[in-house]
Amino acid sequence: MTKVTKVCKECGLEKELSEFYPLPKGKQGVHPKCNICMRLYAAKKRAERTAEQKAEQAAYQKDYYIWNREAIAKRKADDWKREQASKRKA
Numbered sequence: 534m535t536k537v538t539k540v541c542k543e544c545g546l547e548k549e550l551s552e553f554y555p556l557p558k559g560k561q562g563v564h565p566k567c568n569i570c571m572r573l574y575a576a577k578k579r580a581e582r583t584a585e586q587k588a589e590q591a592a593y594q595k596d597y598y599i600w601n602r603e604a605i606a607k608r609k610a611d612d613w614k615r616e617q618a619s620k621r622k623a
């Protein structure tokens with residue numbers, strides 16, 4: 534059985550299709566860049582983010598917290614209960 538491979542557009546290495554994130558619209562149904570390059574790219578983008586973008590995301594996260602406060606509180610309470618239960622066992 535021949536393995537289907539693809540050359541990463543970023544690092545130029547030939548890799549198996551499983552090394553690429555799926556992208557239905559892309560060639561061969563995967564991204565042109567391999568997983569590693571995609572991750573590096575995302576990290577670079579994150580580092581390059583402007584203060585404005587960071588503030589935007591912080592605001593979004595605050596909204597998320599406000600809208601999901603009950604769900605978050607419940608999850609925290611559940612986590613705490615689970616932690617206490619596991620402590621008791623130990």
Ligand SMILES: [Zn+2]
Nearest residue numbers: 541544567570
């Ligand atoms: Zn690559």
